[in-house]
Amino acid sequence: MSANLLTLEGVHTHIGAYHILHGVDLAIPKGQLTMLLGRNGAGKTTTLRTIMGLWQASQGKVSFAGRDITRLNTPQIAELNIAYVPESMGIFSDLTVKENMLLAARSASRASQMDAARLKWIFSLFPAVEKFWNHPAGKLSGGQKQMLAVARAIVEPRELLIVDEPSKGLAPAIINNMIDAFAQLKASGVTILLVEQNINFAKRLGDTVAVMDNGRVVHAGSMKELAEDAALQQSLLGLAL
């Protein structure tokens, strides 16, 4: 069994007067791909934002590689080589694809300073990034933007990649590309945490799964076990049998 890279223990998060997370316990095994599932409003995005320090946990502990990161701010958390792609993707539409990538490369101020071998690898994962390199990012399709957002997140080596709903609104062919890219990223040693609504996407990629409801993790285990148990999917996710 692999060790956990990231753990949340009894995490509570308040947003203003609202108590959103009610004691989240979550373990992300190193080198695996974990799917965080749950109905709308279950608290998945709030959990990701709490990990990244975009919301402060009011109680509980977030640990990364054995270190307590609960009170670190977002730049300090990003410095630990944790990358986060929010649902909004945060693409700069008026900038070119290249400029979007360059902004994320802390060690490069010009494209020629970017790690050429890494860039070549990123192009192989996401060919659209190379194809539209000098185009304004705002002209890309939704799927291409999503690929740019993930490509940007991995422009430098990462220990942990966190992506909120990577398959949202994507056509089946693009979803297949995305699945291949995440599988290759995992094979390269990156630990991955994805929030998903698409159970088929989750089944094809996930090693581990956690299901949230009402601000708590209500089920955690192997993806295979959940994928094979239609009744469990029904009870946890409200999916039709």
Ligand SMILES: Nc1ncnc2c1ncn2[C@@H]1O[C@H](COP(=O)(O)OP(=O)(O)OP(=O)(O)O)[C@@H](O)[C@H]1O
């Ligand atoms: N900024 C905010 N202010 C007040 N309530 C919020 C805020 N952001 C989220 N919430 C509430 O917190 C709860 C959890 O939201 P969250 O976005 O974490 O859920 P989710 O599981 O990611 O849902 P979805 O799948 O719909 O994105 C919801 O009830 C939501 O309305």
